[in-house]
Amino acid sequence: MDGYRPFIFNDDDEFFIIDQRFLPNIKEVKLNNLEDVYKAIKDMAVRGAPLIGIVAAFGYYLAVKNAKDFDELNQTSNVAYASLIATRPTAINLKWALESQKEVIKENAFLPVEKIIKKVRANAFSIYESQKRADYQMAQNAIALFDKPMRILTHCNTGSFATGGIGTALGIIKYSANKNLVKEIYVDETRPYFQGSRITAFELSDEKIDYKIVTDSACGILMQKNLVDCVIVGADRIARNGDVANKIGTYCLACLAKAHNVKFFVAAPESTIDRSFNDLSSIEIEIRDDSEILHFNGISLAPEGAKALYFAFDVTPHHLIDAIITEKTVYKPEFNL
Structure with a gap:
């Protein structure tokens, strides 16, 4: 019942999506950086409010992953947030996911930068897994209406x-x-x-x-x-x-x-x-x-x-x-x- 996975983010930080503009034909696209993620969301290669938030969370991570110190981390974080939040202004899940990533950095500011970045990566996966659990629970809750x-x-x-x-x-x-x-x-x-x-x-x-x-x-x-x-x-x-x-x-x-x-x-x-x-x-x-x-x-x-x-x-x-x-x-x- 899980169906196709609309994206893959692997252990090597390679980010692949199925470009939804071509469905029902399957076209896989690699997203290499923040600009690619921005364009994928803006141009509706990725769509659906929860998925937009999830993909943006991983895009945020790609933007900050190479920061060398806390100042650079903050700078790249702000750029990622401003860029991605502008892609689709109506859906709130996008803002929610990006705010969650910003909070990870804020709450862990006392840690070495490389550890903060690992937590940002982990939080993107947490947002994804949380959504999958929420989907199942919604379906179970809805049965009472039938x-x-x-x-x-x-x-x-x-x-x-x-x-x-x-x-x-x-x-x-x-x-x-x-x-x-x-x-x-x-x-x-x-x-x-x-x-x-x-x-x-x-x-x-x-x-x-x-x-x-x-x-x-x-x-x-x-x-x-x-x-x-x-x-x-x-x-x-x-x-x-x-x-x-x-x-x-x-x-x-x-x-x-x-x-x-x-x-x-x-x-x-x-x-x-x-x-x-x-x-x-x-x-x-x-x-x-x-x-x-x-x-x-x-x-x-x-x-x-x-x-x-x-x-x-x-x-x-x-x-x-x-x-x-x-x-x-x-x-x-x-x-x-």
């Missing part, structure tokens, strides 16, 4: 290629399918990067779990025809009141689910909860280059000179959400996280 085999609609990709473990929302689906608690799985394409039809479908195929791909615009009629019992999605940031920022299109699904009395569940690790925000009304929403809408894999999808507006995320208000599933518990309305 009182019958469910017909599930999911959005984007929230599996192994988003977390490094079994996944959040997709991890729940995989786990529940193995418990015979899934009757049907609908995978929406998730424009403009097609993370659903390319990556989620790839993971389910690899697990030999049946599914159907649907267009994003077909989700309304699925609910209208009573073909969906619940929607399960991931999250990139969650506020204290339960507002959720996630892949663009999530808000539309939540509105449709509410209109058709379909349960709407969010799955994410506790590290996705940003308690510095009471709500997400003022959150920065990443706007990506319009070429990502106007072209796909080098093919033009619109007339020459066309313009586009690409919000990468949207915010789903808490009143549209029936439960938020983490490794700690299942939060129910009224949310007070």
Whole structure:
């Protein structure tokens, strides 16, 4: 059920990722330094909020590993933090992982530099292992929400290629399918990067779990025809009141689910909860280059000179959400996280 590993960081500090832009075709890429990690995250070769944080933690280590003294360690640490935090502004897991690495340096400032660097490396692996454990616990916690085999609609990709473990929302689906608690799985394409039809479908195929791909615009009629019992999605940031920022299109699904009395569940690790925000009304929403809408894999999808507006995320208000599933518990309305 673990599926493909989206990256390898070996004993020689060689860092390899699967470039997710090419899935379902497998293309392995080596990341040699901070600049490579920055580009991999920024260009979405690596994506998924938890995995972005994990990869950034290893990138942070690559940036500081050759520091000769504490001053150089601090300098390279600051450069790594500033560079990586700027890659994807909406997802909180990135900041959480980088803050964790900074704290390792701060807490161990009394040690020789080479020992601090070893602890930074170990912490990157700890963040990774913690996420894998959290994924399994989320899946186990979610079972309480399934009182019958469910017909599930999911959005984007929230599996192994988003977390490094079994996944959040997709991890729940995989786990529940193995418990015979899934009757049907609908995978929406998730424009403009097609993370659903390319990556989620790839993971389910690899697990030999049946599914159907649907267009994003077909989700309304699925609910209208009573073909969906619940929607399960991931999250990139969650506020204290339960507002959720996630892949663009999530808000539309939540509105449709509410209109058709379909349960709407969010799955994410506790590290996705940003308690510095009471709500997400003022959150920065990443706007990506319009070429990502106007072209796909080098093919033009619109007339020459066309313009586009690409919000990468949207915010789903808490009143549209029936439960938020983490490794700690299942939060129910009224949310007070």
